[in-house]
Amino acid sequence: MVDTSGVVKEEGVWFRIRDLVLGIPSIDDAWLWDSDRVRKKLRLDGIDPSLLVPPGNYSTHYEGCVFNMIENDWFFSEVNVSQRPLCFFHNTTDLWISQNENFSNASGAPAGGLIEDPYGGIWKVESLNKEEVVLRGMNVLASTGAWLNTSLSKSGIIKLGRMEERFLGGWDPATGEPRGMDLNGDGDINDSAYIAIADSQKAGVYDTLFFSFDTNFSTYASVRDPPAKRTFAGGNFTLLSIDPRANKVKIYTRAKGDWAELGDVRVGDVVNIPVMVTTPAGKPVVANISVSHVRKESLTGAPEFITLSPPATATINGRGEVAVNLSLYNLSSGIYAFEITAEVNGTVETLDEWMWPRVTVRAFLVDSSTGSAVSAGEFSCPCNSLTGETTPGCPSCLRSRAESTSPWLWMCWIPAAYSSATAQSRWTLGQGRTTPCRACYSPTTLAATSST
Numbered sequence: 001m002v003d004t005s006g007v008v009k010e011e012g013v014w015f016r017i018r019d020l021v022l023g024i025p026s027i028d029d030a031w032l033w034d035s036d037r038v039r040k041k042l043r044l045d046g047i048d049p050s051l052l053v054p055p056g057n058y059s060t061h062y063e064g065c066v067f068n069m070i071e072n073d074w075f076f077s078e079v080n081v082s083q084r085p086l087c088f089f090h091n092t093t094d095l096w097i098s099q100n101e102n103f104s105n106a107s108g109a110p111a112g113g114l115i116e117d118p119y120g121g122i123w124k125v126e127s128l129n130k131e132e133v134v135l136r137g138m139n140v141l142a143s144t145g146a147w148l149n150t151s152l153s154k155s156g157i158i159k160l161g162r163m164e165e166r167f168l169g170g171w172d173p174a175t176g177e178p179r180g181m182d183l184n185g186d187g188d189i190n191d192s193a194y195i196a197i198a199d200s201q202k203a204g205v206y207d208t209l210f211f212s213f214d215t216n217f218s219t220y221a222s223v224r225d226p227p228a229k230r231t232f233a234g235g236n237f238t239l240l241s242i243d244p245r246a247n248k249v250k251i252y253t254r255a256k257g258d259w260a261e262l263g264d265v266r267v268g269d270v271v272n273i274p275v276m277v278t279t280p281a282g283k284p285v286v287a288n289i290s291v292s293h294v295r296k297e298s299l300t301g302a303p304e305f306i307t308l309s310p311p312a313t314a315t316i317n318g319r320g321e322v323a324v325n326l327s328l329y330n331l332s333s334g335i336y337a338f339e340i341t342a343e344v345n346g347t348v349e350t351l352d353e354w355m356w357p358r359v360t361v362r363a364f365l366v367d368s369s370t371g372s373a374v375s376a377g378e379f380s381c382p383c384n385s386l387t388g389e390t391t392p393g394c395p396s397c398l399r400s401r402a403e404s405t406s407p408w409l410w411m412c413w414i415p416a417a418y419s420s421a422t423a424q425s426r427w428t429l430g431q432g433r434t435t436p437c438r439a440c441y442s443p444t445t446l447a448a449t450s451s452t
């Protein structure tokens, strides 16, 4: 919030009354902008007969070499991944894999069986045809060579992304920059980590997040796991949700929050809302959390207040989540904001209504560019705080009245065509320098927060 002079007066979604501080942790988006798959088709175009040493004497055989099994060698460019040349030989019933054209000591397996390559990759031999071999990676991905348990992928498509420390941790109005988050605990915010998501239960419904500082995704958790299991990077962040479009994940951190946008969910999904309750001095306290009302936002009229009976409840110790099962209350698609109440030893505090965390419940996905994080919505449109430029096709950026202060704040006008959360035009507060706009406000909320 800024006053009429453009001076930042208030940050975040915190308030305090009496003995409790009730708030929402800082929520960040992490984008998935690339993908890999578990199946690999290899075309066998022959081997120089003078180099070929077959695994046995077969009258019918097909063979060929791959210069590097890692086709996508730039995704993990910050990690030193060595090349994986491989040669293949099959006699129509069995396959052999070797590091070179000499198959005399190669490992072999029949079609349908499992075979291990010299780099540790385990593959199921899906089919052996004339001049073509189809493999399915069991612990390795086809294109990037990343190590990942592919039994957790129903569709066979894994989405990949990178988390950069400097863009995490929420937006700091004092600097106009993201606060940053030291994921690897080395004392700086200059590193990056990798994430992947998979659809472990139903093809196309992405529910599992993998996290790694290199190509080995041995650490993972489902959105259905308890929060402690969904917590990564030495406790730095907890997975909150995976967008139905599989193009971003929501995480929350240990820090206090700026915004309370919970993103998109499907009709019937359970909405997890992260909550923090402390003393004014910051000491965590045990609190009974309840959600007894939601406000359903309307595009045409007044919002509708709905009583949740019975209320959704949880007991937390300083930090935790309250789960709201929308299907219990027959809540269909729309935008909902949740009233959060905390009770500690008879003292009850309720989150101010304009701060209520919001979620968009979708019956179907309105964004056709699934998997693309580029210009797919307002969240991916940068506003350059120096020039006001934005990506072609993105909403226009307008400097706010805070422009005379340092740093500038950006108010971005989001036309209806770009608004994924509502079907109306609205304002959103830019983060500043080349980082995405976020924290979308309805026009009424804008009036309350800008007070210009």
Ligand SMILES: [Ca+2]
Pocket (backbone or CB within 6 Å): 165, 181, 182, 183, 184, 185, 186, 187, 188, 189, 190, 191
């Ligand atoms: Ca670091």
